[in-house]
Amino acid sequence: MPVLVKDANKCVGCLVCMFSCGRAHLAVGLESSCIKVRSQGGISRGFSVFVCRGCEDPPCARACPENALVVRKGGGVLLREDFCTGCGHCVKACILDAIGWNNNKNKPVICIQCGECAKNCHYKVLEHRKT
Template identity: 50%
Template sequence: MFACARRPGVGGLESTSIWVKSAGGIRKGFAVVVCRACSDPPCTKVCPTDALVNREGGGVKLHTELCIGCHNCEEACPFGAIFWEDTQNKPEICVYCGYCANYCPCDVIALEEINRPVPNTPDEIKAESEASHAQ
């Protein structure tokens, strides 16, 4: 999380685009809250200024100069993966730069190519997470 915030030159978590939280204790592991690169992102649909647009290959791109700070995108994200940067009054959204994976001291975060459908709903993500913990 700190590596993500350092990408724009910030020290601390104010500008992070990823959050790692407990999934219910050590036995249940941890959950990573990050943009899931939805194929049909709801956050882009609610942006009144088209500051958020679909990015080729999935996910979204933010045009900060168009953002009016309405928080609609943050509220529309079904995963809670749009964080707010209060100083700039703009959303923080993962751009898949890889800093989190490159600097994770425990090597638990990785960027991988996947050859299966990406879970796009909270229920699909929960089912995938439970299946991987059962193995």
């Protein structure tokens, strides 16, 4: 059940999705958020949104040397934190730049495909598609 970026042109850069992602990871703030919003080289040009599209054959899982990322039924991956050594290969493997990094734990923040970001986006930039 991936989240799709439907129309980044409508993104106002409010970062409400990033805070929603943090809450979905049971946190308050941005350290535990994996979705990212950045301006396209200055705010007048608008924003880009980087979010996990729930690949069926995810390169991040293939890049993990410790089998800490398990391919999830319906797309995306699950993180087995106790297997993860924090090497960061998964982050490099994701061409969408959709994996976050928690500096306190030194481990990746992986999308849990919950759709909270899309649900809280007032401008319908994101869509949570049920597959």
